[in-house]
Amino acid sequence: MAADSGWPTGVGRRIYDTLDSTNAEAARLAPELAGPTWILAREQTAARGRRGRPWQNPAGNFAATLVSRPDEPPERLALRSFVAALALRDAFVAVTGRPGSFALKWPNDVLLNGGKVAGILLETLTGGGTPWALAVGVGVNLRMAPDRAEVEPGAVAPVSLMSETGACLTPEEFLDQLAPAYAMWESRLTTYGFAPVREAWLQNAARLGETVTARTGRDSWEGRFETIDDSGALILVTARGRQAIPAAEIHF
Numbered sequence: 001m002a003a004d005s006g007w008p009t010g011v012g013r014r015i016y017d018t019l020d021s022t023n024a025e026a027a028r029l030a031p032e033l034a035g036p037t038w039i040l041a042r043e044q045t046a047a048r049g050r051r052g053r054p055w056q057n058p059a060g061n062f063a064a065t066l067v068s069r070p071d072e073p074p075e076r077l078a079l080r081s082f083v084a085a086l087a088l089r090d091a092f093v094a095v096t097g098r099p100g101s102f103a104l105k106w107p108n109d110v111l112l113n114g115g116k117v118a119g120i121l122l123e124t125l126t127g128g129g130t131p132w133a134l135a136v137g138v139g140v141n142l143r144m145a146p147d148r149a150e151v152e153p154g155a156v157a158p159v160s161l162m163s164e165t166g167a168c169l170t171p172e173e174f175l176d177q178l179a180p181a182y183a184m185w186e187s188r189l190t191t192y193g194f195a196p197v198r199e200a201w202l203q204n205a206a207r208l209g210e211t212v213t214a215r216t217g218r219d220s221w222e223g224r225f226e227t228i229d230d231s232g233a234l235i236l237v238t239a240r241g242r243q244a245i246p247a248a249e250i251h252f
């Protein structure tokens with residue numbers, strides 16, 4: 001397949017050797033961009049993960065951010081974490097041919113053989129309190145997983161695509177798979193709403209129906225992972241009843 005044959009219409013692409021963080025570059029570039037744009041960096045010196053954690057980005061791994069200006073309320077912007085997770089799964093399946101090996105961990109991770117192979121960091125750019133642009137940052141352990149010791153105790157162990165499947169891709173080749181897959185799920189979301197995205201996400205959800213623990217900095221809930229609701233919140237059936245949790249980390 002020619003490198004550009006499936007690139008989505010109307011979507012830009014900028015490729016850098018080194019950046020501090022593709023999400024930081026997204027914030028700097030957003031005011032001047034005419035349309036949605038993927039920003040890819042071969043190396044990041046200050047990559048960030050969720051909850052203020054650093055993100056390890058060894059050379060050869062994938063680091064990119066899609067910056068766009070969807071004209072939508074903030075709660076709809078957040079649904080892009082499900083769009084990105086499904087797009088990642090499609091890209092992984094396309095390059096490995098192994099649909100059964102990947103699962104989606106609420107809210108923002110992709111698992112491969114039970115280990116974390118990709119994470120997503122959504123950031124909204126605000127002006128005067130109003131969100132006006134969205135940065136969807138995606139990090140994939142294409143070649144190398146960070147050391148187990150580098151991740152939080154209790155977190156899912158990191159794995160790399162190459163070590164688990166033998167697939168050996170450059171970040172640019174992976175972006176050529178991810179960008180059209182993202183555009184397809186984005187179009188489904190904007191055309192039909194969250195329902196088909198939610199359904200597809202649930203079909204691939206890790207630990208659905210099982211007992212999990214959801215933790216925020218302050219609270220912790222244990223319960224059966226029943227579903228996600230139409231805002232993307234985790235629904236746990238706990239000893240004290242059904243609980244909708246909009247944001248947390250889940251532990252198995």
Ligand SMILES: O=C(O)CCCC[C@@H]1SC[C@@H]2NC(=O)N[C@@H]21
Pocket residue numbers: 020021022023024044046047048049050051053055062063064065109118119120121137138139140
């Ligand atoms: O904590 C997580 O799991 C999310 C990790 C997101 C990392 C990616 S790498 C590309 C983009 N730029 C960043 O600084 N972070 C995200």
